[in-house]
Amino acid sequence: MTHGFEYYVKRVMFRLAVTVLLGMDLVEAGEKVRAGLRGREVVVVAGSMEVFYEGRASSYLGEGERLLIIKGDGSVLIHRPHGYEPVNWQPPGSKIDVKIDGDKLLIEARRVSPREVLRIIFHRVLDVRLYRLVDEAEFAMHATEEEMKRAILMEPSLIEDGFKPMEDERRAGDSGFIDVFGVDSRGNMVVVEIKRRNATTEDIKQLVRYVESVEREFGKRPRAIIAAPGIQKAAVRELALHGVEFKCLTPKRCAEVLRRGRGLDRFIQGP
Amino acid sequence: MTHGFEYYVKRVMFRLAVTVLLGMDLVEAGEKVRAGLRGREVVVVAGSMEVFYEGRASSYLGEGERLLIIKGDGSVLIHRPHGYEPVNWQPPGSKIDVKIDGDKLLIEARRVSPREVLRIIFHRVLDVRLYRLVDEAEFAMHATEEEMKRAILMEPSLIEDGFKPMEDERRAGDSGFIDVFGVDSRGNMVVVEIKRRNATTEDIKQLVRYVESVEREFGKRPRAIIAAPGIQKAAVRELALHGVEFKCLTPKRCAEVLRRGRGLDRFIQGP
DNA sequence: CCTTCCGTTAGGCTC
DNA sequence: GAGCCTAGCGGAAGG
Numbered sequence: 137m138t139h140g141f142e143y144y145v146k147r148v149m150f151r152l153a154v155t156v157l158l159g160m161d162l163v164e165a166g167e168k169v170r171a172g173l174r175g176r177e178v179v180v181v182a183g184s185m186e187v188f189y190e191g192r193a194s195s196y197l198g199e200g201e202r203l204l205i206i207k208g209d210g211s212v213l214i215h216r217p218h219g220y221e222p223v224n225w226q227p228p229g230s231k232i233d234v235k236i237d238g239d240k241l242l243i244e245a246r247r248v249s250p251r252e253v254l255r256i257i258f259h260r261v262l263d264v265r266l267y268r269l270v271d272e273a274e275f276a277m278h279a280t281e282e283e284m285k286r287a288i289l290m291e292p293s294l295i296e297d298g299f300k301p302m303e304d305e306r307r308a309g310d311s312g313f314i315d316v317f318g319v320d321s322r323g324n325m326v327v328v329e330i331k332r333r334n335a336t337t338e339d340i341k342q343l344v345r346y347v348e349s350v351e352r353e354f355g356k357r358p359r360a361i362i363a364a365p366g367i368q369k370a371a372v373r374e375l376a377l378h379g380v381e382f383k384c385l386t387p388k389r390c391a392e393v394l395r396r397g398r399g400l401d402r403f404i405q406g407p
Numbered sequence: 408m409t410h411g412f413e414y415y416v417k418r419v420m421f422r423l424a425v426t427v428l429l430g431m432d433l434v435e436a437g438e439k440v441r442a443g444l445r446g447r448e449v450v451v452v453a454g455s456m457e458v459f460y461e462g463r464a465s466s467y468l469g470e471g472e473r474l475l476i477i478k479g480d481g482s483v484l485i486h487r488p489h490g491y492e493p494v495n496w497q498p499p500g501s502k503i504d505v506k507i508d509g510d511k512l513l514i515e516a517r518r519v520s521p522r523e524v525l526r527i528i529f530h531r532v533l534d535v536r537l538y539r540l541v542d543e544a545e546f547a548m549h550a551t552e553e554e555m556k557r558a559i560l561m562e563p564s565l566i567e568d569g570f571k572p573m574e575d576e577r578r579a580g581d582s583g584f585i586d587v588f589g590v591d592s593r594g595n596m597v598v599v600e601i602k603r604r605n606a607t608t609e610d611i612k613q614l615v616r617y618v619e620s621v622e623r624e625f626g627k628r629p630r631a632i633i634a635a636p637g638i639q640k641a642a643v644r645e646l647a648l649h650g651v652e653f654k655c656l657t658p659k660r661c662a663e664v665l666r667r668g669r670g671l672d673r674f675i676q677g678p
Numbered sequence: 679c680c681t682t683c684c685g686t687t688a689g690g691c692t693c
Numbered sequence: 694g695a696g697c698c699t700a701g702c703g704g705a706a707g708g
Contacts, residue, residue: 203476217542269471270488275467
């Protein structure tokens, strides 16, 4: 009942050849996917599939070869061989079902709120890979709008010499929140709106709403400054129209200020 | 100079064990990635990496195990073991460089406009997979805003009894395009704005701009109807303020109408 | 090239 | 949970 070493090697090679030509055995593929899900591993399945989505919208994608990625937290992604975005997906928390239906492998990802179903029918599985990935690293993003604000609070002259921030995230009636509220060297109130990209007419209008809210509250119209790396051409006329000032401020410049600030902190507080 | 069959098998198994414990040989991994890029295949690399991004913003992600996916069109995705979104990415058209730097594998994806660099340093490569995927299928999405418009054109009573659409995508001066322009049962002009999600104050304002544009053109103010599944609380007061009417219309209801329409077509024209 | 608008936007925050 | 805003938003369509 025992076979020689060569026998097993040849069996494996035959199996390999069958897999390359016809795809994996679907039952085996399904088992492997299930095992990956149980272990909360990252499951990558390559194969020829149809995809049905029904939920907030609905979509159908005919048969074609793609990558299916299922993560341990229930995120699901389907990637075509081109394009940055997944063609179909399901966010974290989806419940995954795997079953064999005749000669097809069926994978469903369901979510309750909003109620959505993603159904994938594999006609052929080329490959299933399981990855147990360990990733505890912190993701640090710089030069967000939030960081630009922190840079201004740390170094108010980024807006203008003598500018003194008084409050950040000040509520402006029901218009929203003012990014930075302060006073200039002459004691005038100043409302600052920050954008990390070129300012649009909408941005100017929002700033004007803040100005009007402050005017209603204090009976005096504050200066309005929009701090952004640039301004859309169409928005330039709005500036003059509403007496809004523009201050060029790039995310990069802010990042430099913050780096310098952190450097100082380290110097002051020791290593 | 020849070895027995068993010798080679043992060598392969030893290599496999080394790979499982220590990761792939980096030079070999790099060569495989290059081969995949040359062949415009989908390249999937699992491994322990650091990631640097510098462009519109900048980010740093410390060492950890992730999946790197590079597609034939130059799209790059880095996926952590959790979450629906890639932690870092580069859109299609990026130029990919692969090189060995000491005992690290370096992969860079560059883009010119905007100038952005994504730099990935692999400290350990667990696996490299190449997939030559063929996918020519068409992606069909339903219940978009466009489809809601088609449903209204097919079944105008979705807006109100007696409504007659005259034009879709009518230009409204320089304000943009009116979704549906028509007349009601009493011959009044009607401007309809469609949203597949709850209507906002901005949506109401846009509709009012259309109304004013039509009023300038015809010397008569048209009725304004916003058709959406709901309306934001803050936008309710804007309705009365500008005399805009709200008609509840969900993407789902529109999808049903379109399905029924297609069903009728089939019935009328035969199978 | 630039702008505007849509998206199964997602994700984060507040209430 | 609903409501609101931001995003390295991406992508498409129009000028």
